[in-house]
Amino acid sequence: MAAVTSLGESSLDRPAERPRGMQARRRRRLNLFRYLVFTVFGLFFILPLLAMTRFSLEGRTLGTWSLTAWKQIVSYSFPDLPPLLPAIEITLELAVISCVIVLVLLVPTMVWIRLRVQWLSRIFEFLCLLPLTIPAIILVVGLAPIYNFIRHYELSALMLFWAYVILALPYAYRALSAGLNAIDVPTLSEAARSLGASWFTVITRVIVPNMWQSILNATVLTSALVLGEFTIAYLLLYTNLQVELFSISRNTPNASVIFSTSVASLMFAFALLLILSFAGRRRQRGRG
Amino acid sequence: MAVVATTEPGARPARAGRRASIPGWVGTVPFLAYVGVFLLLPTGIVIVDALKNPSGAWQFSSVTELGNPLVRTYFIGSLKLCLISSVIGAVFGAILAYAVASGNPDGVVRRLYLAASGVLAQFGGITLAFAFLTLLGPVGLLAHASWFYDFPWGIALIYAYFEIPLMVLVFMPAIDGLKVQWREASENLGASAWQYWRHVGGPLLAPAFIGSTLLLFANALSAFATIEAWESQIAYIVPQQISISLSSEVGLSNINYADVLALGMMVMVAIIMTGYALLQRRASRWLR
Numbered sequence: 001m002a003a004v005t006s007l008g009e010s011s012l013d014r015p016a017e018r019p020r021g022m023q024a025r026r027r028r029r030l031n032l033f034r035y036l037v038f039t040v041f042g043l044f045f046i047l048p049l050l051a052m053t054r055f056s057l058e059g060r061t062l063g064t065w066s067l068t069a070w071k072q073i074v075s076y077s078f079p080d081l082p083p084l085l086p087a088i089e090i091t092l093e094l095a096v097i098s099c100v101i102v103l104v105l106l107v108p109t110m111v112w113i114r115l116r117v118q119w120l121s122r123i124f125e126f127l128c129l130l131p132l133t134i135p136a137i138i139l140v141v142g143l144a145p146i147y148n149f150i151r152h153y154e155l156s157a158l159m160l161f162w163a164y165v166i167l168a169l170p171y172a173y174r175a176l177s178a179g180l181n182a183i184d185v186p187t188l189s190e191a192a193r194s195l196g197a198s199w200f201t202v203i204t205r206v207i208v209p210n211m212w213q214s215i216l217n218a219t220v221l222t223s224a225l226v227l228g229e230f231t232i233a234y235l236l237l238y239t240n241l242q243v244e245l246f247s248i249s250r251n252t253p254n255a256s257v258i259f260s261t262s263v264a265s266l267m268f269a270f271a272l273l274l275i276l277s278f279a280g281r282r283r284q285r286g287r288g
Numbered sequence: 289m290a291v292v293a294t295t296e297p298g299a300r301p302a303r304a305g306r307r308a309s310i311p312g313w314v315g316t317v318p319f320l321a322y323v324g325v326f327l328l329l330p331t332g333i334v335i336v337d338a339l340k341n342p343s344g345a346w347q348f349s350s351v352t353e354l355g356n357p358l359v360r361t362y363f364i365g366s367l368k369l370c371l372i373s374s375v376i377g378a379v380f381g382a383i384l385a386y387a388v389a390s391g392n393p394d395g396v397v398r399r400l401y402l403a404a405s406g407v408l409a410q411f412g413g414i415t416l417a418f419a420f421l422t423l424l425g426p427v428g429l430l431a432h433a434s435w436f437y438d439f440p441w442g443i444a445l446i447y448a449y450f451e452i453p454l455m456v457l458v459f460m461p462a463i464d465g466l467k468v469q470w471r472e473a474s475e476n477l478g479a480s481a482w483q484y485w486r487h488v489g490g491p492l493l494a495p496a497f498i499g500s501t502l503l504l505f506a507n508a509l510s511a512f513a514t515i516e517a518w519e520s521q522i523a524y525i526v527p528q529q530i531s532i533s534l535s536s537e538v539g540l541s542n543i544n545y546a547d548v549l550a551l552g553m554m555v556m557v558a559i560i561m562t563g564y565a566l567l568q569r570r571a572s573r574w575l576r
Contacts, residue, residue, distance in 0.1 A: 034387045048419035112316060113316060117316065120313060127320075137550070144534065221410075224407065242414045246414050246517055259418060266407065273406045
């Protein structure tokens, strides 16, 4: 009797329990799969970076450790090459200029199109995303004659920003348009206008503070792009950080300064993106 | 009726006159001018110059040089490299994206992988070739891989390093769009994990997956810096050949060689990106 009731109970329990048991097993299998994937891919991504870091810390003889290469970042120069430090400076300046121009060009235009000329928005989006279809290596062929013209007036490598703004357009556009979609631009600007604000005030003091996060996003993406840009600078015969690293490596293969500078610039970009990702979270929480 | 008509313009008397005289599109002129000069003009130059000879006369036969056996080897090289690296990148990137997406949506792992993907997808370039050189090259720390300088497999491995993160970035939204309810529904109907992926998850993700693969393909097609730093003596792919013909006059002297190659690439990328856009639209039907 006892056996029968217990059997009956367990057979009643089982259908309710089984899915939960399967779920748990599936969950365990999934977690196993996840940790396996993270380990394998983590190794694939981290090993080349570790190897490069190790090379950047190589001493004078093989197998020793030294910080020489890291100190060389600010002092390195080679007889036939331009020194390294100016190349770094010019790249950072280019990043700043490109970010400013991208924002000045895109933010007011995007707000304006949303408010006044809706019918242009399709064409605008197409133009902004067009550089994805015309990559740097193609663009540079057509830019060569234009830069021949620019060189008549200004020789500085800072002139590269004209092209970099175009390369950054698609990324900046996506970031900014996500920000603008999240706020009600017409209502905000009508409210401000009816209180007597000028268009300049509307953009700088009403719209921009409301889309701060996406502006930060666009800035970081643009700087990362400029810091890593090689094709256009190299083929238009300008010297930026990447071109400089390339020429050093051609002159003295395995010069440890190229590894220390590469690691430094990578860490810089990674830190930027990580800060951005955490800043985004805090803001969202603060709002929620 | 008449009342409405008189109150409308009466609400903003100062604006009414100005709005009639200045059309709205004037506000977008700075943007259009910039894009016109630095994006549309270079594109136009490439197309027009490809159809002209170096002395400036029209010569439509230039385009037939794309069928030249020598030129064809570069295009075949490009296709090989892009096919291998985009398929590797898409498959492994999708696995990694699924592993990341199935975890905590606000967790550290996801944040770390997304930030790292953002950097690594953008930051290919010169640095990447250096990193793999220190890991697997002739002086590599992990191995002195004999196949490191083999085309296409050696370079395809390096390309995978930026293709996988790009896949994570573009494919993640599709995986996030898979609703838990669909999985629960199929489990309640007794489907195994395999059946779920075969009949529900797989078909839903297929357009996004193929579309993302196309984007990876276009990305590999236009990459130049990495392969140039990996091997700058021998040209394997079209971008390298464009670079050579831009910086020297050697080559087929009776046509604008760089422009013809660039036009060929432009057509390829345009076809791929159109396919990508169509598949994205198809994918977004379910995943929102």
